[in-house]
Amino acid sequence: MPRTDFVCAPALRVRWAEVDMQKIVFNGHYLTYIDTAIAEYWREIGLPYPEGYVERYGTDIYLRKATLEYLGSARYDDLLTVCCRVARLGRSSMTFVFEIYRDAELLISAELIYVNADSSMKAAPLPEDLRERVRKYERVAPQA
Numbered sequence: 001m002p003r004t005d006f007v008c009a010p011a012l013r014v015r016w017a018e019v020d021m022q023k024i025v026f027n028g029h030y031l032t033y034i035d036t037a038i039a040e041y042w043r044e045i046g047l048p049y050p051e052g053y054v055e056r057y058g059t060d061i062y063l064r065k066a067t068l069e070y071l072g073s074a075r076y077d078d079l080l081t082v083c084c085r086v087a088r089l090g091r092s093s094m095t096f097v098f099e100i101y102r103d104a105e106l107l108i109s110a111e112l113i114y115v116n117a118d119s120s121m122k123a124a125p126l127p128e129d130l131r132e133r134v135r136k137y138e139r140v141a142p143q144a
Contacts, residue, residue, distance in 0.1 A: 003099065005140045006083035010040045014078045024073040030108050031066065034098050037084035038112075041096075045133040057127045061114040064093065072107040074100075080107070086134045088143040092116050092123040094134075095142075 003009075012033060020026040042049040047056065054060050074080055081101045088095035093115045100108035118124045134142060 001097065001099065003083060003101070006085050006099070007137060007139055008037060008041045008044055008084040009081050010037055010084075011079055011081050012036060014074050014076055014080065016076055019076045024075055025078075027068075027070065030068060030070075030100065030110070033080065033082050033100060034084070034110055034112065037082040037098065038096065041084050041086075045137045047130070047133065053130075057116075057130070059116050059118050059124045059127070061094070061116050062121075063112060064115045065113040066110070067112075068108060068110040070108060072102070072105055074102055074107055078102050085138060085140070086142045087111075089126060089131055089134060090144075092125055094126060 014025055018025050018029045018032075039049060042052060047053050050060070079102070083099040083101065085097055086094055087097045093113055096112045096114070098108070098110040098112070099106055100110075116124050116126050
């Protein structure tokens with residue numbers, strides 16, 4: 001996917017505590033980097049999580065599936081860009097895609113699928129207001 005398709009692209013620097021004995025970022029930390037980008041995404045569309053989402057809609061989103069492809073390794077003190085976008089809006093689910101770069105080098109590509117659920121943990125339709133906020137924010141329209 002072209003990097004220009006991503007509007008949300010926060011930067012972060014790899015900390016010493018995130019590298020392993022091989023002096024590369026331990027693989028699980030990439031999910032933390034992705035989580036940081038999602039938090040920024042929610043702020044940028046005007047729904048800081050959790051109060052902007054949970055309190056506004058009376059539902060919550062839960063991670064259903066995470067897929068990561070490791071293409072390269074980040075190291076201590078690297079400056080990374082974590083690109084984040086919504087690629088698909090389903091009835092009750094939304095699919096985020098991510099690309100993590102060091103300069104122009106793509107290190108990680110990932111896809112996370114979240115499901116919107118009510119208090120009984122049953123799937124609930126995504127709020128129309130959320131859909132509209134995502135559509136207005138993204139450069140490339142999410143698939144339906």
